[in-house]
Amino acid sequence: MASIAIETSALCKTFEQGGATVVALDSVDIELREGEMTLLMGPSGSGKSTFISALGGLQAPSAGDVLFRGESLWSLPERRLNQFRREYCGFVFQSGGLFPSLTALQQIAIPLTYVGVSRTEAVEKAAAVLAEVGLADREDSLPGEMSGGQNQRVAIARMLAKDPYLIFCDEPTSALDSENGAVVARLLQRTAHERNAMILCVTHDERLMPFADRVLRIADGRIVADIDQPADNPRSATQQQQTRQQEPSKEGTL
Secondary structure (H helix, E strand, C coil): CCCEEEEEEEEEEEEEECCEEEEEEEEEEEEEECCEEEEEECCCCCCHHHHHHHHCCCCCCCEEEEEECCEEHHHCCHHHHHHHHHHHEEEEECCCCCCCCCCHHHHHHHHHHHCCCCHHHHHHHHHHHHHHCCCHHHCCCCHHHCCHHHHHHHHHHHHHCCCCCEEEEECCCCCCCHHHHHHHHHHHHHHHHHHCCEEEEECCCHHHHHHCCEEEEEECCEEEEEEECCCCCCCCHHHHHHHHHHCCCCCCCC
């Protein structure tokens, strides 16, 4: 049984809008497991993006909490909350958020230097993750010279360079055609399985269903369905152990 990566306890979020109270999250209790790609699906306005913002340390809940390794995330001081996001979290959004004047290699290497990685090491790591996502031949390409699918893979490579344990994706394939969407979906699935990461992917894209280990459906701020998907290519216990041995240790607390 996979370990719990992060969980919520009676998580609530409300907003005041036009003199009325809007409930975005309504007492959500859920456990998310490492080594799995989980889809969060539901109609617009159901609370999907609010949910990943609360789990990723971006938006404080109105009540309840997020627990990471038994510690209350939203009771942490701002300094340690920043540390949580920096050391454990990776984010992928629909737009990718690439800088138009930077090459694919620079998109990844420059942010690494801002967190203390030497320039030489940053360039080496950027080249390695670009190769991992199948873009070794596009290191010197600008976003305008690549397809939407290639740009999204650069954004994923930038996220992978941090080696995050918790990965939050918000509509990463909705702007892509079927072929590129499948490439990105397989990449995310492989990341969860091979890196033993927890991936929570907000999506309307039904094409992602075959790649998911688990599907959560949300409506009116509540989880209304929680379905474990049959594994087409289950990892053996030996493979899981090898993955854990290869991964850098992240056993420490915040």
